[in-house]
Amino acid sequence: MLTLEKRKGYLSDVVLDPSLDLFAEINRLKKKKNAVILAHYYQDADIQDIADYIGDSLGLSQQAAATDADIIVFAGVHFMAETAKILSPKKKVLLPDLNAGCSLADSCPPEKFGEFKKKYAGHTVISYVNCSAEIKAMTDIVCTSTNAEKIIESLPVDEKIIFAPDKNLGAYLKKKTGRDMVLWDGSCMVHEIFSLEKIVKLKEEHTGAKLLAHPECDAALLSIADYIGSTTGILNYSKKSSDKVFIVATEAGIIHQMHKASPDKTFIPAPPNNSCACNDCPHMKLNTLEKLYICLEHEQPEIILPDQLIEKAKKPIERMLEISAKYGL
């Protein structure tokens, strides 16, 4: 019998025939089971290439809410698959590896956040989508990096706001909107370890290169960026720009789509402050094409959430989707 080993997070006892054409097999299973594959830009190139939809956190939530598929295979991390389940509770939502977590979501444990909220009674809670379903259930409006500014600005100017869990995105938004928000002290391990020194050196070596940064990066890095935005924002900027060389300060998986859209341009992954040349998210990269095939074939691991939690967490996500639609996002 196949067992889902909790520690490993996937069906580790399935032995795959090495001659199997995984692309053909995944496509066959998708049709047979009426399944859809939603992938984040940080996934491996082959997962992006087999996906039905590739996008940022907002786009992925919108797709999860709208799909008429029976099964959603979420090629991303746990909080993203949870969000899909909350928005489409009747559908089976699969995640190729249950251990695909997120350092940012982990930096905000529900119990501690509950105590934090008590200290700031009367505040409206805006939570970045990179948090657990339990945190979403304690939130008034969820946001992503694409819509955060608009969501903050949709509230009255004197509204007291808690912004969680990303302190870097929060600080960036405080500056952009002029709102004095209380910030939870969380961060993303991938966006915090870019080396400012190495990036400055790269900019000197490649005259005219534009630095594109995700707002999860720290303030020092953002202060020298030519463009700041979500993964979709970064991709779109590189497509429209007449510049030819870009230093990309976000997870390197996005470069696959940037190359595809603009094969004549050069994309340099921003280096971290260790010996690696680019910055991979170790959680995102737990998903592989093999695990994706196994999870679609055996319909495991599945995201299961209590109905009550789904009910509570759904409201702030739906509020986010309503505000986004109002602004055409």
Ligand code: 13P
């Ligand atoms: P976006 O793709 O929404 O910009 O989010 C980036 C990220 O860190 C997802 O984990």
Ligand code: SF4
């Ligand atoms: Fe979480 Fe950062 Fe990885 Fe995104 S890149 S999933 S925020 S750890």
